[in-house]
Each structure stands twice: as C-alpha cells, then as structure tokens.
Amino acid sequence: MSKNKNCALTRHKMLYALLFCLFSLSMAAQNKNNITLDMKDKPLREVLAAITKATDYKFVYSDALKEIDQPVTIKCVDQNLVSVLNQLFKDKKISYKIEGRNIALSPATIAIMTPQEKTTQLIISGVVVDEAGDPIPGVTVRNKNNNKIASTDPNGKFQIEAKEGDILLLTSIGMENKEVRVGKSNNLNIVLTPSVILLENVVVTGYQDLPKEKVTGAIATISSTKIEERYTPNIMNNLEGRIAGLSTYGGKTTIRGTSSLYATTNPLLVVDGMPVEGRIEDLNPYDIESVNVLKDAASAAIYGARASNGIIVVTTKSAKKKGVIDIDFSTNFTVYEKKNMNYSDNFYMNAEQQVKVESDYYEYYFFNNEGEVSDPIGSTRSSIESGIDPISPIQYAYYRLATGAITRDQLNSTLNALKKNNFAKEYGGNIYRRQILQQYNLSLRSKTDKFQSNLTLNYKTDNSGIINAEQNLFNINYKGSYDIAPWLTATFNINGIYGKNKEVGQDYNASYTVPWNPWDIPAYERMYNDDGTANLLYYSYSGNQYWSSKGAEGFYDLGVNIKDEFYNNVQTTDRQHMRYHGNLLFKIIKGLTANVQYIYENEHTTTSWYANEKSHVARSIRNAYTIVENGKISYLTPRSGGMLRTTNTDGKYWTARGQIDYSNTFGKHSVTALAGLEFRQTKYNGTKSLVLGYDDQLQNSSTHTVDFGSLSTMVNNPYYMSSAGGYPSGQLAFDLYFRDGMGVIVEQLHRYASGYANITYTYDTKYNLFGSFRKDYADVYGLNAKFRGKPLWSVGAGWNIHNEPFMKSYTWINFLKLRANYGVTGNIYQGATSYMTATSTGMNEYTNLPYGEVESPANPNLKWEKTITTNIGVDYSLINNRLRGSLDLYNKAGKDIFSNKSLDPSTGFTSMFVNMARMRNRGVELAITYDWFRERKRDDFSWTTSLTSSYNNNKITSVENPATLSYQLIDNPYKTGYPSSALWSYRFAGISNEEGHKGETLWYSDNGVISHSVQSGSADIMEYSGQTEPKVVMGMDNRFTWKGFSLNFLMVYYGGHKMIALAEREIFDVSYSAIPSYFLKAWTPENPTNTPGIGRYGSSSTGIEPTYANIAVRDASFLKIRNIVFGYELPEKFLKNIGINRVSLRFQIDNPKYLWVKNKVGVDPETLGIRNPSSYIFGLNINL
Amino acid sequence: MKKVIYSIIFGVALIISSCSDFTDIQPKGKNLLATTDQLEMLLNNKFFYYIGETDEREMCGDIIRAFENVPTLINRPTKTRNAIIISWDEANQDKMAELTSSDSQYSNYYGVIGKISNAILSHVDAAEGPESVKNQLKSEALVLRAYFHYLLVNKFAKAYNPATAATDPGIPYVTEDWDISIPTEKATVKEVYDHIIADLDEAIQLNALPNEAVNRMRISKPCAYAAKALALIGMQKFDEAEVAAKQALAINNKVNNYNEMLTTTTGYILGNTYQVIFRPPLKCEEDLFFTFSPELFNAITPEAWNAFETGHASRDKMTTDRIMYDYLMGMGTSYIGLDYTFTYDIDSGWNTIGMKTTQMYLIVAEAEIHKSNYSAAMEALDAIRINRIDPSIYAPLKGVVSNKTDAIYHLKQTSHGENTYTCHNFINRKRWNQLDDYKQTFTKNIAGKVYQLKPESPLWIFPFPVNAVNLNPNLLPQNYKQ
16 A cells, blocks of 8 residues: 555656756747857858758758858858848848748849840749648749749749740759740749658657668668558558568568567557557557657667567647648448368368268278277267267267167168258358448548647447458547647647457357358358258267157257357457657757657447357356256246346556657757656556346346356266266356356556667768667566666767769769667566466366465566667669669677576476576678669659568577476477577477378477377477578568559568478367368378378378378478559649649559469468458549 | 746656655555565465376386376387386486476476465564464464375485485475575485474474464464474384374374265266266365365276275266266277276276375384284274275274284375375375385286386386476486485
8 A cells, every 4th residue: 555655646746846857948949040050161051951950941952952061161150041041141142031941942034045046035923732632832843945034933923935846954952853845825833742762861769860870770660651552451461571680471470580588579669759668550540640760779769668578659630731621532342252161172172082081991990890990889989978069960870870779771872862962152141241341431631730639530430241240440630739839749640449349259169150150160061951951060079960858848849950050159358548648849959859648548448249049158157057856947147038148347557757868069069959857657457247137228237147166166067968978067057157257357567767868970961870779677676776877888880882972973873871779678588487486267167265376586686688780771762863772781799688497496496587598690681672663754654663671580599498398398488509490399200100100190299209109208208390580571562653554562581481281180089170181192002102191091190290290391481472553643734624633543453362482382471371362442532 | 037947946856756756655466575465375275186196106107197098108129208207217207307397386386386485474573464374374284294204205306314314315305595596506315304394393392373374275383293294204203103193093093984975977988877976066074174185087007996995985976987888888999098997987086196085094003013002003994994895894903913014005095095196195105115114015916917126116206397407507416316
C-alpha cells in the first residue's frame, strides 16, 4: 500500500516538474523574429540559412540563382526582417517577395532585346503549380530559344518573352525539371511533379528530422508516392522488397536479422515521433506520408534499450494545400481466388484412393490377417461400443460382412458409393464463400497560416471467405496543429480504431473449425445425404453412427453438422483502440526549441464466445456432467442454454517526453543537438467470466446453480460412455471450457524512465560528426539496480564527398556520401527477474488450493541485452540522379543476450536465465534505383527499376543449451556456432522390415544404433539441416508509365534457407481423416519404399521423429511475383473542367503463382503446402 | 532569466531523482515470497509424478515399463538404458551411466528441496506473518527436505551400513545457505542420514505441525515421525525406529480396508462388470504424506505378481488390461512381447513415493522381529493384512508364527503387498541386503532366460545423471564404482 502511494507521489512530482520547466522556457520565447547577424564573406546560402534559423522564414529559390554561393558580408543587431533583407540584397541582382512564412527570391531579369526579335516576341504569362494545384514560387523559367530567364512569384506567376514554338525549361528545387512548348495561347498553366529523390532527402528519426547530408546512420526512407503505387491493407507488406535489410518473412518482422533469443525481436514502432503500443496492421495505409527504417546504432541508439531490433518510424500525412479543403477518397475492392479444394493439389488422397487403401486394410484385418489380429470382430465391436473414436463406414461395412449381416455385393455397392463422394468439395461449397475485402478511405484536410486540420475516416471489411464470419475495422483519425503564438505550436492527434471480428468458436474435440477441416474428415465422407438431410459427423469422444448408446435416454447425440456449428458456436471480438497524442512546441530563442509530448493509448478488447444450446460444445458439456437419480439421468449443469465466455482485456499505455532541440550555424560550423527525458508506463490486465445456461434471445442464465467445486473434482463421468471407462469430463469439459473461462488476466505493469541526448556537428557541409547517449531505467524487478541506467551510446561520422571542391568537375555525381558509425543499443527482456519469485496463479487441482512454484533462482546480475553495431555505408545519386541508392555493410554483435545457463540439478534448478549468450549478424545491403527512361510529360514513356538486396549471416557465437535429449533441441534450437533459426532433424535410417515392426520408420540414435523411437536419444543424434530464416532477401520493382497508364510489378526472392515440408508422418493402421497422398507410395514388403507403411504395415507407435526428419528438409528458396499493378490516371485537362484534381484507377493482382521454387515437391515455401490464393484488387482514388 | 534558469535546474534535478523511484514497482501476478501466505503457496505443490518412480520399481524386479518388444530389446547387441535395467546387466553399468542423460527423480526431488524447502527456509525469517505460522512453514520445509534427501540417497548411494557409512560416498545434502553458483559437494552416507535426522528433530522440536494437515499433500506431525522412523530403520537403529514409528501411529494408526473400497469397471469386449479397488486420491486416512501418479501401463512381472499373499486385494482387485478385455486377452504380447499383466488404474492414487501408516506397522514388526518378539511383530502385520486380504481367506498370523525365518517371510510378503506400486520395495530390499537374515538374490525369467540380481550388485546404486556430473565434477566418481 505504502509503496503505491509513493509511486503516485513520485509521478505527480515529476509531471509538475516537467510542466513547470517548460512554461519557464516559454517565457523566454517572446522576443522573436528580430535578427542579429555578423557574417563576413560567407556564402549567401549560409546567411539565408541563418535568417531562417532566427525567424522561421524559409527561402524559396531556384538553381538558376547563381548568387547563392557568392560570399556576402552582413552585420546587423536586432533588426527586423525587412531591413535585413534590404541590406542583404540592395546591391545584388536579386529581388525578393515575402508571402506568408516564405520568402521567394528571383534573379532580377535583365532584358536585352534586339529590335529584330522585338517584332515577333510576345510576353507570355503563366502560372506554375504542383500536382495538388498549389502555386510554386521561385521556379526558374528559361526560354531555351532566347535564353531569357524569369522566376515565379509567390503566387506561382511569371512573365517571360517568348514566341510560339519556343521551349521553356522550368526548374525548381524539389521538383522534376519540365520543358513546355509555347503554343498559341499566351497564358500557360504548368504543373510540376515532385522529385522523388529529393523528397526522400529528409529523414525522420522520431526524435528529429534531419537532411540526409547530416545523417551518419543507415536509414531507409519510403515516401507516400512509393507506398501508393500499390495497395496493401497492412503497411508492413508494402515495405516488402523496398527496404534492404527489412524482412517480413513468415510473418516475422526483423531488421538485419534476429537479435535476441528469448526477448522480443520485433522492431519498435514509432508513429509521429512517439513509440506506440498499437499494432502496425492498424495503421491506415492511406494516411502515411513516409516510413523511415532506422537500421544501425547511429540512427537507432537514441531509442536506447529498445533499439536493438531496429526502429520503424511512420509519419502520417498532414495538410499541404493552403486555403482549400483537400478531399481525397480512395477505395480498394479485393476479390480472392476460390480456394483450391482438390485433394491431390493439397497433397491428400482422393475418395477413390482412400477407399482403396482402407478396403485393402479391412480385407486383411477381417479376412486375411494371418493371425496378426486376434479378434477382429470383437475388437471392432468394442471400439464401436466404446464411443471414443469415430468409426469409418468402410470398417463398419466390413464388420457387417464379417458378421454376415451383409453380402459382398452389398459391401461393394457401399464402397462404390463412397468412392463418388468428395468431402473437401462439399465442405468448400458449404463453408467457404468468395472472400472479398473492401476498404474505403476519406480524408479531409485544410490548412491556413495558423491552423491545419486533418480528418481521416477509414473503413475496412472482410468477409473472411467463410460463412458467418467477418472482420471489420473502422479507423477515425483527427490531427490538427495550431500556431497559438509565434513561439508556440500545438499539435494534437486523436485516433480511434474500432474493430469487430466474427469467427467460429473453438471446439476442442471436434475439429470442424478452419483450418483443420476439411482435411480432418475422410475424402469419402459427406456433409449431406442425397435427400438433403445432414450426414452427422462424429469426432473423438462423441460416439459414432453405429454406437448402441447413440440417443440413449438423457444424453445428447454428439454428432456434428458442420455448417450448423458455424452458426451455433461463434466468437466475436470487439476491439477499441484510442490514441491521444499532444505536442507543444516552444520556440524559445534563435535555434532553440523545446517540446513536451504526451501520448496515451487505451486498448480494450472484449471477446465473447457463445456456444449455444444446440452446439456440440454445449451438448458435450451437458453429457459430461450427469448423475443417475431414481434411475434417470440428471444434469449437473444447466439443462438448457449454452455457454458464454467473455474475456475483457485492457491495455493502458502512456509516454511523456520533454525535449530541447538546438540547431545553429556559426560560419562553416553547424550544430544540431537535442536532449530530453522520457517516461513510459505500460499496463495490461483483464478479466474472464463464464456464463452457463445462457440463452442469447431470452438473456437468461443459470450459472449460479452450478457447483463448480464438485465439478472440478469429477474427473470421469462413469454414466456416459461407460464402456470406455467413462467420459473424461475433467479433461474434455472442465479443463477446456470452465477452468480457463473464469478469473483474471494477470496484470503486466512496466515502467521505464530515460534520459537522452545527441549532437550532430557539420563542418563546411562536408564533414559530419555524430554522437548519441541514452540512459534507461526499468522496473527494479527486471534487473539489478546497479545495472539500471547503464548508458547506451553511439558515434558516427559522415563525409559528403560531392561537396568537396575537387568533386565539382564530376558533374555526373549529384550526391555521394560515405558514412561510418559504431554504437551500443539495448533490448529489454521482461521474462526474468533478479529476485527469486514464484508463480502466483496456479491451482493444485488435487487439493484445490492456490499454489506457487519458484520459477528460477534469483539472478542479481541481470542487465540489458546489448547489441554493438558497426556500420559502413555509401549513399549515392549519380548521372543527373538517374542512378541512386545506398550500400551498407554491418556487423551487429549481440552481447549479454538472455539465455539459459545449465545448472547442476542438485541445486534444485536445471537452468537459470542469465545474460550469457552472444550472437552476431553480419550483412550487406544494397539498394539501387535506375531511371531507364524519364517522364517529362504525360505522353512520355518512363521506366524505373528499383532493386533491394540484403544478405544476412546470423550466428550464435556463444550459448549454453540445457537440452540433453533430442526432442528438447527442437524446442530450444540454440547452439553455439549455428544460426538462431537452426533447424535440427532426426536422421532417417530407412523403413523396418523386422517382424512385428514392418513398415515402421527407423532412425539413427546414439552410437549408430538404429531404432524406431529415438526421441529420448541424446541431443547429439540430431542433424543440423540449415536455417529457417532466409539469408538473402531481394526485391525488384519495375515501374512503367505512359500516357497516364502505369504498370508496376514487384518480384521477391528469398533464399538460403530450409524448411520441413511434406514430412511423411506415420499413422496406426488407417486413420479416420483425409490421408496424405504420400501414402500412395507407402512401404510394403513387395515395394520397399522410404515412405512409412499404412494399413497392415501402419506403425505400432508414432513419435515426433518423422515430423522432424532430415529427409523432409527441403530448400525453401523461391522467386515470386508479389503483385502486378495496372494504373490509369485520368487526364487533368478533362478533370479540371469538372472540378476534380485527380482520378486514378488501379487493377492489381496479388500472389500470382510463384515463378520458381527450389524444392522439387511442389510445395510453396510460404505456406508449406498449397500456394495462397491469388487476389484481384480494383482501386479508385479521387482527389477534389 | 535567472528565475528561468533556476527553475529549469530545479525541475531537471527533480526529474532525475525520480527516475529510479518511478521504476521501483512491484510486479503483480508474481509471488514475491514476502509473506507467510505467499510462502505457504509453495507448499501446496502438486506432488504429481508420472513416470518418475519407475526406475526403482523396474530395478527391483517388480515391473517392466517398455514400449517395444522386450526380448528383442534386451537381446540387441547395443544396449539401451532400459535394456540394462530390465536384464540386470551389471557389466554394462558404465554404459547405463553414460546413457542416463538426465534423471527425472534427481531433478524433481532436488527441485522440491531447492524450490520449496530451501526457498521457504531462506525467506521465512524475513517474511511478514505470525510467528506460529512461520514455525509451521519451517517445520514442513524441513520435513520435506529430509524426506526427499532420504529418497535420493536411497536411489543414488549405497544402503546405510553402520560399519562403512561414515566413508561411503552419498549425495549432496543441500541446505538453504548454499550458493547455487557453486557446485554442490557429495556428503558421506552417514552425513546424509545425520542431516536427515537433524532436520527432522528440528521440525519436531519446533512443535508447530498439526496432527492432521489441511490435506494429505501437506506435512503433518506424524509425517515428521514417519520420516524419522524410515531413516532410523535404514540406519539399522531398530529401537529408535520403532519409537518414532509408534509416535507416528499414536497420532494416526488408521489402515484403510481395501476389501471395501470398491468400484466397478466394465470390460470392452463382453461388457462384463468387475469389482476393482478405487483408492481415492488424498482421501485415504492411511496416507500420511500423499503423492499422486496414475498406476498405468506398468507390466507387473510374474515374479512380483506371485509374491503377493493369496487373496490380496491389491493384486486380485487391481484394474488391469485383462479386466478391460474381459480376461479374454491382454496387451502384453502385442506391446512388449511378454504376456504380462498391465496395471490400468487411471483414477486411484497409489501414493507412489509418499508415506503411509502401514510402513510404520512394518517398521514396528521388523523391530519386534529384531527383538524376537514374533507375536508383537505379527500383530503389527495383521493390522495391515486384515484390511488387505479377502475376508473369506484371511487368518491372523499372530500366534501362528513363532520363528524368525517365518516371521521375516511374512514381513517381506506383507511389505511386498504394501509397496509394489511404490518405490519402497526397492528401498526395503536394498536395505535388507545389508542384513544377513534378510538378504536375497532376485531372479526373473524373461522369455525363457533367467536373470539374477545379487544383494551386492552395484545396480542397487543408480548412476548420477550426465547433466549433473557434467556440471558438477564433485559427484564423480560414480557411487556404484566404490
């Protein structure tokens, strides 16, 4: 109690301090906009930058402004802007115009007109706008025929002498160059498109925005233009193949390989500058301005103890157009290909093949067993009567033949009828439907001088492709910013996400739910009989069709009509995620700003699982708990109604940050620095409740009538399935449906406090030096106090080679930067504590008393995991920016990685968590983009190819693995000298021909012993079969445009990794499920193959060995086309007339069949089976 | 401006001093072992062992636990650990040591000592809570520590021989003050037993244990005496053992009548019903300290089956595979290639490694035989037998048996009936190997071949597992070698 009070006090104290601090700072921020300068013989460019620093007025000018690099001298003290500008430009051939916070500079045109020309020259006037229709000031307009130069004013307007047929060349920073032919009209309207290369010249780290020239770290940036080239509901998928070093393989996102063994390996997600707890798939893909991926220590170290896995920084869109309301509407409609239900394509036998295998077996079993089966009729009768397992109609028909109840002709006609069935097809027709995903997005943006406001609405709905299922997500976002005073800007963002999912509920002993079915039912079964009535299916512990106790008085038949279950047993999940983000930016004095930010996230999830009265779950529960009273069955659970299980979880997360930024230039010296403090708390908890006898319509329930105490001790119900020794109620009802349905979700509370700073120093725009420093504190139970606050840091250096005087002659080099850095980042593992603790939520099921188990011995030496990264990289942009990209080499050495240390078991513990393992990731990343053809105007053909390629070598350099037995190595695969995703397999030694074991697999065990069961062999018997994570990830994107049409296609290659696919598992005799098609080549004495036997030669005991067999290890490399996108942009001319800025249409194909896989068995490495269905996307975007 | 600067400095100082406090929180959902209630939760451990005890039962010849054809298994030139145990292949004991990569009893029993007893003993003094509760927790922890060391020393070291115990290598006796980063040290057999007695005496002296615990998976006062009696009889201190056994019986002398604890089971084939024993877990008063494991899928050797006294309920009314198949067939031939009977009692709790009042009666009987008081000895055995033997067959031994050989025979037979489904048959036989009147060579016939286990065989000492000796060289040389 006293502890909590202290914490609350501390928190208040801290917040007051933070606020007080910042308001004090703001008091100093009044005296702004007056300028004091003393610069001698400095390039004009630097002087302008200094003015911008002091006033926040930005200068806009074109490349043609030759004076920009000429030296000037200026001295002024506390003067206002206009007087400084007048002083600066008075003897220069430069004119300026102030518009809002921009100052447009243009060369004062010198009109040299010859009389001859005078006769034909006209004054042409025009306006230059961007794609959004906003005027662009400061564009240089040069008439290539007469070399006249003009510049646009702040309204984008210009006037120039030209005659019909002249070519005007327009150039502007940040825009693609454009040539325009003068036509008959003397009023031109010219649209410039932004230059992609230059847009990506600013990187966003979340703590600051920096021009690429100042950056020493490896940061990859993707702008909205690239993102919008294709549609993906999840932004992560859109990054695939575009960021070298980022892998999304197998649903696991990593940057530069796996950096930890037991702690999290996901990158940290930062949205608009603050780390968020929300999911990346929740981000509205239409609302993203840019994604920056911070890969190395210099770029990420500022995130300290959360930086080891890399950072993904997402910036959302803001209004750009001033004075208008920008309305943007997008929709994408995705239609999925039908699921392929063909047995053979899914690697299963079809009905005919399965009937043959089974009838061969039962022929042997009943009539030809050579004494190997002692009492086939008796055994079959007893398995029918036990009710534990379903009974195959084939077995039953043979049983009847054996008992003389039917003739062989009748048997054959039964078999022939079964051969004609196709369960998967029937299942597909009844349970699946065409999957359709729709997403709609509407954004409204407006901007004035002081205020900007963005409202985005997004709705996504997916029918999941299954009956009675859906996934809906509504996302509303408001972001506004307001310049309250010249020294204060407030930004606030409110984001609400509402999700509702509906799916079929769990059923623990009937696997009708996706994805097991239809493959859990034999191919020859059917869902409906010819007359349309349901053919009920029986799963384990549900009885069977032929059971004499079927329909016994007082008990429910546990047969399943799959389609009905999808309506009778339904789980819905409602999710509400709110994010509130506020930011106050104080401009204190020249170059110094302070900001305070607070972000609060709240995620509430309600999961309701309702298995109604008719469901198999509810029927099973009722049968599980019965007694006999006066000779009649009576229920211990409610006689009517179903089960409602509700789980409520709450996540509450906040982060508060106070930061001071300083940026200034002193002559050739330029400094950018920041320092700040950050506090963070995450809290997650929840409750679970169970309602029995629930009727959704009547809203009544009768949980209070149930005596859970006595049910919990009723392990077996002797009255139901008594020939099987009773129904295992404890195992199949209490443990599955009741025990876990009540109680709490243990609270997870964590707190972090951090202080950080970094500085970038640039000399003469050529050389950068960088340093960052961060101290992190986390919960005391996480690690020892003496290791808390251990600093994490990085240093870096950069060399802008293109700015060197000696490079000026190489005009084909536009940008060339060499950078190198070194630093330490951390990773937090919350799974271990430095104190001895025990579990607190256990229950001794024999005594019903709460029990606790000590989890691990105290380890007072716990500390952060550390990753030491060295990175050397080059950024380049060559040949008029046609060829551009980067190349990086890195070495990430993980130290103090959490791992198990084996302990002598006499201590009572077999292992403990210590910071002991080491691992490293080494790699190369290459990004190249080349413009084969560039588009100058709409009718031009353009072709750009982008290639990203990364190679990662992951190796554990030191770890202690406590696994002594072979199977333990499968769960815990970490071994020194091997990659963290090492795949260990059993060595196949053939199929046994030994009497009594014919058809069973054999494996190599210790000392060359060959045995059927080697699970308990030592860990040394396992073979290293490669790694499951790809070593090489490549993406190649090609984009073609012509006359408003565009074509994009993305190819991806993953290689150097292995998988286990189509492992040939063993079965006992024949199984009541679809049978894998590899059994078509099953071992028999006549045909001794390497596939385990079936039927007569089925296994007598099945283990995990075949599932991890070295013969099932296959190369997982593949090359795929991820998507092909056809786009068409309607002509602007046409649209302008009807008041629309832009309309674009898109047709996209996702996941066409793979181009190439290395494995020979036709398995898709991404699914380990049949490929994912393709999908077709129709997209529309309208901008008003 | 000055004001501004001062306030900044003040604010920053305040924040930095808060960093450490801010993160100083206690996690919820964790037992911090800070109060007596939290410590008591450790004692509510599920004493559940699935296959943990089969090593000893297999080694002493009572059962075979295998999942393959046993004659093939034991005749293969390459030996598995199980083949060595089943065929009493003492020539291959080094191989067995090599193949024992881990030993679940070794880890589980030391786990009880390290994670329950020592965790409590090292935290209890500083914990919040009433002194009386602290003493009770302390006593329970001490008894558990003593008893589990007793089980360990009986598996991994030579039986106590008063002449050599002071030098015979034993096992590490791990106490709460041991720093787990330092490898534990092997004590002599005598030191181990002295520690056991000392811990139990301390627990008895604290006088804080209840006569009857909240449930039978918790330690009560008779448990302390019972453990002490077991240790003392192991040390051949017959009189002291008898005193302790009688102290236990003075509090609880109940023996449940198996002849009356019946339920019915139905055969799979004919659907006939049979009367079988249902020994309800936690509910038998004769269980002083109860541990649970289902008696399942253990093939009882014909030798062990025949060693039961005629009419013994634990044999004749045991749920077996033969009952399941209406006595028409069994699983033995198809599963292990031997027509043995498999136990198949999923529901009962046979108290595999715990303590029972009947063991106290057996100790009394043995001590009385030692004093040649055969009548008193048989009276003690009859107290058990009357509750086990079919009433239509039962006849008292008291007054009938009057010589040592017969007395020992009946003691052994009664003890066998009592302990076949527990680890105590192994412990008793190993102990009796030290006594000239009791020692015995065991034989078994597997598929026509006779195997022998001699009293002096090193197989009575199990090897320390590889995962222990690799990390703790103090455990070497292996005890069976000395």
